[in-house]
Amino acid sequence: MTIKVKVLDRPIEQVSYVRATVKGLALTFKHMVDPHKVTVQYPDERWDISPRWRGTHRMLTTEDGKAKCVACGLCPTVCPANCIKLVPGEDEQGNRYPLVFEIDEFRCIFCGYCQEVCPEEAIHVGRHYENAEYSRDSFVYDLQRLTEQTHPVCEMWDPADQKGE
Amino acid sequence: MTAPLVNLTIEGRPVSVPAGTSILEAAKTAGVLIPHYCYHPGLPVAGVCRMCLVDVEKAPKLMPSCATAVAEGQVVHVHNDKSLEARKGVLELLLINHPLDCPICDQSGECELQDYTFQEGRQDSRYREPKRFNPVEDFGGDVLYVPNRCILCTRCVRFMDDVHKDAVLAVGERGDRAVITTAPDAGLTQPWASNVVDLCPVGALLSKDFLNKARAWELDRSASVCTGCSQGCNIVVETRDNAVVRLKPRANEAVNAFFMCDEGRLNYRWLNRQDRCAVPMANGAPAEWSTAIAAAVGALNGKRAHVVANASLSNEVFFLLKRIVGKTGGSVKFDVPQGAEAALPGVEDLALRADRVANATGAEAFGAARTEQPYAGVSAGDVLVLVDVEPSAVPSTALNAASAVIFIGTADPSGLSKLTAAFPIANVVESDGTLTNLRGRVQRFLQAKAAPGQARPAWFALADLLIALGEKADYATASDIFAALATSTPAFDGMSFDSLGLKGTPLAGSMAGAGR
Numbered sequence: 262m263t264i265k266v267k268v269l270d271r272p273i274e275q276v277s278y279v280r281a282t283v284k285g286l287a288l289t290f291k292h293m294v295d296p297h298k299v300t301v302q303y304p305d306e307r308w309d310i311s312p313r314w315r316g317t318h319r320m321l322t323t324e325d326g327k328a329k330c331v332a333c334g335l336c337p338t339v340c341p342a343n344c345i346k347l348v349p350g351e352d353e354q355g356n357r358y359p360l361v362f363e364i365d366e367f368r369c370i371f372c373g374y375c376q377e378v379c380p381e382e383a384i385h386v387g388r389h390y391e392n393a394e395y396s397r398d399s400f401v402y403d404l405q406r407l408t409e410q411t412h413p414v415c416e417m418w419d420p421a422d423q424k425g426e
Numbered sequence: 427m428t429a430p431l432v433n434l435t436i437e438g439r440p441v442s443v444p445a446g447t448s449i450l451e452a453a454k455t456a457g458v459l460i461p462h463y464c465y466h467p468g469l470p471v472a473g474v475c476r477m478c479l480v481d482v483e484k485a486p487k488l489m490p491s492c493a494t495a496v497a498e499g500q501v502v503h504v505h506n507d508k509s510l511e512a513r514k515g516v517l518e519l520l521l522i523n524h525p526l527d528c529p530i531c532d533q534s535g536e537c538e539l540q541d542y543t544f545q546e547g548r549q550d551s552r553y554r555e556p557k558r559f560n561p562v563e564d565f566g567g568d569v570l571y572v573p574n575r576c577i578l579c580t581r582c583v584r585f586m587d588d589v590h591k592d593a594v595l596a597v598g599e600r601g602d603r604a605v606i607t608t609a610p611d612a613g614l615t616q617p618w619a620s621n622v623v624d625l626c627p628v629g630a631l632l633s634k635d636f637l638n639k640a641r642a643w644e645l646d647r648s649a650s651v652c653t654g655c656s657q658g659c660n661i662v663v664e665t666r667d668n669a670v671v672r673l674k675p676r677a678n679e680a681v682n683a684f685f686m687c688d689e690g691r692l693n694y695r696w697l698n699r700q701d702r703c704a705v706p707m708a709n710g711a712p713a714e715w716s717t718a719i720a721a722a723v724g725a726l727n728g729k730r731a732h733v734v735a736n737a738s739l740s741n742e743v744f745f746l747l748k749r750i751v752g753k754t755g756g757s758v759k760f761d762v763p764q765g766a767e768a769a770l771p772g773v774e775d776l777a778l779r780a781d782r783v784a785n786a787t788g789a790e791a792f793g794a795a796r797t798e799q800p801y802a803g804v805s806a807g808d809v810l811v812l813v814d815v816e817p818s819a820v821p822s823t824a825l826n827a828a829s830a831v832i833f834i835g836t837a838d839p840s841g842l843s844k845l846t847a848a849f850p851i852a853n854v855v856e857s858d859g860t861l862t863n864l865r866g867r868v869q870r871f872l873q874a875k876a877a878p879g880q881a882r883p884a885w886f887a888l889a890d891l892l893i894a895l896g897e898k899a900d901y902a903t904a905s906d907i908f909a910a911l912a913t914s915t916p917a918f919d920g921m922s923f924d925s926l927g928l929k930g931t932p933l934a935g936s937m938a939g940a941g942r
Contacts, residue, residue: 331530333528357530
């Protein structure tokens with residue numbers, strides 16, 4: 262049994278492509294002169310990200326360039342994703358410091374608890390989202406990498422200034 | 427002679443304790459912990475910290491509960507406003523010069539100052555002046571003194587004075603300059619001195635060995651018994667990432683009170699050794715467990731077994747060895763390494779014993795023979811069975827005389843000649859069992875970490891060997907074996923893992939704990 266397809270005979274002004282093409286081009290040309298743009302010309306232009314953005318980590322340093330971390334062990338304790346590896350040690354002056362401090366950024370869930378718990382304001386989550394790497398290994402950030410990064414860091418939620426004003 | 431009972435009320439709970447008990451101890455029996463620093467049940471009462479002040483009805487002032495004896499009809503309030511206010515004041519004063527260095531302090535997480543401040547201290551300090559500063563001092567031995575953190579409870583001073591009877595510590599200076607000082611040209615090098623680190627309620631006295639190694643909250647803790655000597659001190663094995671990082675004494679009035687010696691405390695690295703026997707071997711090559719056991723049975727077939735065992739192995743192991751030599755003929759022998767004896771003068775019958783093995787009493791109870799020459803008398807054709815001995819310590823004469831060698835142990839046996847079978851076993855912190863100390867007290871030790879590779883508890887391997895030899899030995903756990911040895915050995919009659927608990931029970935007819 263053959264299928265019969267009913268072909269409607271519509272008026273020409275409804276089936277012509279000319280009207281649709283003109284409409285589409287009109288929109289395109291309107292955007293060329295409209296000042297209200299949505300698309301950002303990345304990477305030449307960038308969005309401003311929130312001061313409370315939580316991206317990949319950064320370790321802050323003292324004036325002499327050493328990591329502020331005293332290896333207290335609170336961040337690996339509080340970390341819900343268990344992504345921080347810390348081995349404490351002692352330097353020549355008898356100060357406690359991290360022998361090994363590694364953050365597995367793949368495992369990290371960017372909750373920011375590490376920054377919140379840090380008594381020395383050493384480890385911070387960063388206001389930063391360009392994290393591409395050539396190999397998976399490079400996503401385990403060691404202490405050197407964490408201290409050398411320069412991107413701005415997250416401003417945590419402040420109960421006194423709840424809307425960040 | 428027991429003192430008459432006194433009835434009193436603590437926090438609304440009726441308590442009956444013998445006359446002469448302090449309110450603090452009486453409150454413990456009612457399940458009320460009165461915060462305290464200077465008081466320690468193993469030390470004389472000093473009453474210097476003023477932390478344990480409680481409100482006793484009809485008393486004009488708050489009473490220090492550590493130094494106040496209970497009285498009939500007393501009504502004690504531990505957590506009412508008056509005593510909380512007093513403790514808050516004490517804590518504020520203690521924190522005037524205490525640095526805010528919890529992040530780098532080793533005591534953090536097990537610090538009583540931290541705990542009580544968190545529970546009932548002030549939110550912040552009202553003190554605005556700079557804090558007193560004194561540099562860190564090395565007290566010798568394993569002890570480091572951080573004077574800034576010291577709250578001058580004098581527990582360490584009283585331990586060295588009254589328990590160790592070697593008064594090398596004292597409080598020097600006065601007022602806020604007061605610090606703990608050592609006597610001139612003296613340090614904490616005495617054999618029991620490191621107990622001051624455990625006694626210190628804050629992080630002022632630190633173990634150099636444990637310094638910056640781990641945080642208190644990362645550690646897993648298991649009850650165990652020290653195998654350093656025949657005293658059998660009760661200990662807590664603290665592990666992190668499947669490695670033992672610290673041993674601490676566990677209170678047991680009948681054995682070690684609250685203390686352990688430095689030698690036992692620092693002798694834990696062998697528990698983490700990496701050169702372990704981790705796979706079973708048959709005829710010198712790695713094999714399956716079943717193949718290794720079959721090789722051992724083949725070697726033992728019709729031969730006498732000359733068993734040399736480490737006398738720190740458990741009662742369960744010696745019971746199974748007794749059954750094995752009962753089947754094959756032969757004997758179990760052990761030697762006892764000797765060391766200098768070092769008593770703790772303030773505690774009766776507590777010493778680092780000359781016998782540096784944990785279970786010589788238990789081994790002898792199961793027919794093993796103590797001898798200085800355990801390898802003597804290996805006659806030609808005997809099978810030499812080595813149970814947890816160092817392969818390097820086995821004399822070649824014994825190896826040459828033996829027809830075969832079966833090694834059941836923790837160390838790597840690959841250097842042994844004539845090695846027919848090797849069974850990798852778990853060491854003392856990797857298995858369960860019991861040990862009998864020199865006074866005949868049977869005490870349990872619990873597993874603290876996992877054994878490497880295919881290693882099994884020694885009792886497991888020996889029970890498999892017994893079954894392969896045609897005996898009945900269907901034991902599933904160490905407690906099954908203990909139940910079997912308790913029914914067949916009169917001295918252990920009626921004991922079980924449950925009845926031993928974590929403080930142990932003396933053997934029938936022994937003197938364990940009779941002195942105290």
